Amino acid sequence: MARVSQEHLDARRRQILDGARRCFARNGFHATSMQDVLREAGLSAGAVYRYFRSKDELVAAIALEVFEEVGGAFEAVSRSEDPPPPGRILGEVLRLVLGDGEEERVPPPLLVQVWAETLRSAELAEALDKGYARVREAWVRIVGAYQRRGLMRDDVPADQVARTLIGVAQGFLLQRALFGAGDVTDLENGLLALTSMRPPDDPAGRADGAPEGPPV
Known part of the structure; x- marks a missing residue:
């Protein structure tokens, strides 16, 4: 049986996280189910639960x-x-x-x-x-x-x-x-x-108590 590369594993994890992020952003955490995440990511339950056991x-x-x-x-x-x-x-x-x-x-x-x-x-x-x-x-x-x-x-x-x-x-x-x-x-x-604010009555153009120099 061929070994799965780390690159493939990382890409699959990224796919799941991106799908979950879209679901959570759209419906909120509590209104999103793991089934919603499965559909959004386009993966099976086994594929998702291999990486994340829960919402x-x-x-x-x-x-x-x-x-x-x-x-x-x-x-x-x-x-x-x-x-x-x-x-x-x-x-x-x-x-x-x-x-x-x-x-x-x-x-x-x-x-x-x-x-x-x-x-x-x-x-x-x-x-x-x-x-x-x-x-x-x-x-x-x-x-x-x-x-x-x-x-x-x-x-x-x-x-x-x-x-x-x-x-x-x-x-x-x-x-x-x-x-x-x-x-x-x-x-x-x-x-x-x-x-860059400066008090209007400061002839030196500096904030009260501030050292000389350009504003940050």
Whole structure:
């Protein structure tokens, strides 16, 4: 009997996850059955259960993929001594998660459902905590680089800035999930405008207490 290649196994797993992702995005986790996933993926029950024993395992696998990609993307940027502005970083990562094609790779409603599922799943909650900590640590390093270069005031702890920037991205995804509006470019431009604010009465063109230098 011929051995099945790892490439084939990986492709079959990808097929199942993509089918489950479409089902969950369309109908939600709780309204989707494993039979729905089988039909969407075009596979038999035996083929699917070889990889995932339950719907909860599918949910966890999709969530872990997203957490891993997002964490890795931010960590890559954080290793630079001259990171790009916050809006550009968030824009690149959001495009990685959402995708640029007609069909969103990970639709925002699905992300919101994953967040909600962490309230009932200890496994997902642990994964989300680790993912959040990873992204937060990366942002702290990025903000530190801004501060060292004189691009951002250094009297505010980097961790506070990091949590705020994470909140901006989460808020953007929530708005997109609830209202279906908003492009990643809107977020980039909005952050550019916010981070370039200057008090009108500052003759030096600097924010109060901020070091000299171009805005981030």
